[in-house]
Amino acid sequence: MGLFDALDASGSALSAERLRMDVTAENLANAQSTRGANGTGPYKRKEVVLEQAGSSFADSLQAARGVRVAGIVEDPSPPRRVYDPGHPDADAQGYVTMPNVNTVTEMTDLIGASRAYEANVTAMQTAKSMFARTLDLLK
Amino acid sequence: MTLPIDPSIASSASEWAIPSVDDATASDGAGAGAVQGEGSGFGSMLANQLGKLEATQNEAADASQALATGQATDPEAVVMAVERARLSMQLASTLRNKAVEAVNDVFHTQV
Numbered sequence: 001m002g003l004f005d006a007l008d009a010s011g012s013a014l015s016a017e018r019l020r021m022d023v024t025a026e027n028l029a030n031a032q033s034t035r036g037a038n039g040t041g042p043y044k045r046k047e048v049v050l051e052q053a054g055s056s057f058a059d060s061l062q063a064a065r066g067v068r069v070a071g072i073v074e075d076p077s078p079p080r081r082v083y084d085p086g087h088p089d090a091d092a093q094g095y096v097t098m099p100n101v102n103t104v105t106e107m108t109d110l111i112g113a114s115r116a117y118e119a120n121v122t123a124m125q126t127a128k129s130m131f132a133r134t135l136d137l138l139k
Numbered sequence: 140m141t142l143p144i145d146p147s148i149a150s151s152a153s154e155w156a157i158p159s160v161d162d163a164t165a166s167d168g169a170g171a172g173a174v175q176g177e178g179s180g181f182g183s184m185l186a187n188q189l190g191k192l193e194a195t196q197n198e199a200a201d202a203s204q205a206l207a208t209g210q211a212t213d214p215e216a217v218v219m220a221v222e223r224a225r226l227s228m229q230l231a232s233t234l235r236n237k238a239v240e241a242v243n244d245v246f247h248t249q250v
Contacts, residue, residue, distance in 0.1 A: 011215055138237050
């Protein structure tokens with residue numbers, strides 16, 4: 001148990017929530033992208049997978065370990081099919097394969113990431129003020 | 140008329156002489172060794188902690204400079220480094236003030 005364990009845990013959560021925000025922003029930005037980065041099919045919605053930090057036994061004995069990003073995975077749900085014969089990427093039937101991004105879901109993810117970030121900032125502020133109150137004992 | 144100096148007086152005078160600091164450390168090896176010993180004792184602990192404090196301050200300065208020049212990719216890491224440096228400095232200065240207070244108490248002892 002170090003002096004700044006709570007701060008480190010909250011700090012790792014801040015980085016993780018900001019990455020969630022980044023990925024959600026990318027999903028929103030590519031909500032209409034009919035061509036993916038590798039040239040095959042439309043953009044696929046991405047999602048951040050988080051896991052508890054620290055895998056060794058020594059780590060498991062510590063109280064505050066924080067969070068880390070396990071990876072960024074693609075959403076396997078099927079893409080949307082929109083009828084738009086004038087679109088350059090439309091198939092023979094006039095349907096365009098759009099990304100599997102739902103703007104409403106992305107907006108709720110955005111709110112969730114923002115609130116989680118706020119919660120971790122509050123936890124960090126509380127840890128700081130507890131530390132300062134302990135130091136006040138010496139005055 | 141001069142009196143001859145008795146050799147026994149000269150030899151006994153050394154008992155009243157105040158030993159120099161080197162003599163004190165030589166005769167009181169146990170106490171001096173605790174202060175000068177590497178890796179143990181209050182002095183080395185203090186030096187160790189001050190070194191760590193300086194390291195956190197340098198880390199915070201580097202992180203702030205990286206943020207100011209636009210090279211920092213992770214603003215949370217910068218904030219964490221600065222906060223860690225600030226809290227460490229608060230802890231060190233509070234402990235230092237307490238130690239100075241204790242020394243002043245000793246100096247103000249009525250004799």
